[in-house]
Amino acid sequence: MTIARVTTPDQLRDAYQSVLDRIANAAAKSGRRPEDVLLVAVTKYAAPDQIRQLVDMGQMDLGESRVQQLEKRVASLSEFLSRKRTLGSASTREDIDITKAATHVRWHMIGHLQRNKAKQVINLVDLTHSVDSLRLAEELHNIGAKRDKPIDILLQVNASGETTKSGVAIPAVIHLAEQIDSMLNLRLRGLMTMAPKTDDEGLIRATFQRTYEVFKEVQKYGIAGKYFTALSMGMSDDFELAIECGANVVRVGSALFGDPEPSEADGDEVE
Numbered sequence: 001m002t003i004a005r006v007t008t009p010d011q012l013r014d015a016y017q018s019v020l021d022r023i024a025n026a027a028a029k030s031g032r033r034p035e036d037v038l039l040v041a042v043t044k045y046a047a048p049d050q051i052r053q054l055v056d057m058g059q060m061d062l063g064e065s066r067v068q069q070l071e072k073r074v075a076s077l078s079e080f081l082s083r084k085r086t087l088g089s090a091s092t093r094e095d096i097d098i099t100k101a102a103t104h105v106r107w108h109m110i111g112h113l114q115r116n117k118a119k120q121v122i123n124l125v126d127l128t129h130s131v132d133s134l135r136l137a138e139e140l141h142n143i144g145a146k147r148d149k150p151i152d153i154l155l156q157v158n159a160s161g162e163t164t165k166s167g168v169a170i171p172a173v174i175h176l177a178e179q180i181d182s183m184l185n186l187r188l189r190g191l192m193t194m195a196p197k198t199d200d201e202g203l204i205r206a207t208f209q210r211t212y213e214v215f216k217e218v219q220k221y222g223i224a225g226k227y228f229t230a231l232s233m234g235m236s237d238d239f240e241l242a243i244e245c246g247a248n249v250v251r252v253g254s255a256l257f258g259d260p261e262p263s264e265a266d267g268d269e270v271e
């Protein structure tokens, strides 16, 4: 399914409202409130103007999957915000529950992160969704030693078993969560997963359910304590299903901005 490019401010407003409505409906279906699900607007195919418009409409959580793009986006948006003088005030706040909407812009790193780029990225984002190995966690822990606040991360789970996907296999999650929990410069905030690329809804549902189960297990054992609250799953094609299966963070790009031009889509998951 392709979604037409969103080009005018009115189209963006409509697309944004429609995504918010769909999130609210899906949340209601599972007995939750709209504000119980955090929307991360994935800006990788957005024009800079569209990011500003979205922030003006109140969307504070933004996500990028590629390091270079992230750097560009953060720089251009902070320039815009500092001209509006809305930056800086709330960043000292302790976010106990990271799944609650922020009052200031927060960037989320959602794509594969190489260890040699970790430092650059950590300085730009509030949450990294894509920690997928012990080695990356250790690297972040070392980086965290020089900061005054622990680094907030999600553990990326490969629940579909696809060999092309990053992420920790389900049986390894508990142990790795324990290891990360012992790293004092990190704060494990939850889990992230991506559904397999398939039209088979049953398969997608099973992936989300497995991730939800292991998420609950980590909570049950009290492994990462009160900070472990975020379950990031669901993208444009499957966020309603993900919410039904327990997601409280969804990462949505093309449903907001339309599908990218074919040339833009190149090399998406390889950073």
Ligand SMILES: *Cc1c(COP(=O)(O)O)cnc(C)c1O
Pocket (backbone or CB within 6 Å): 042, 044, 065, 110, 111, 194, 234, 235, 236, 237, 251, 252, 253, 254, 255
């Ligand atoms: C691009 C991307 C998304 C958003 O995908 P859409 O299908 O455009 O909504 C979500 N999560 C990750 C990790 C991505 O790379």
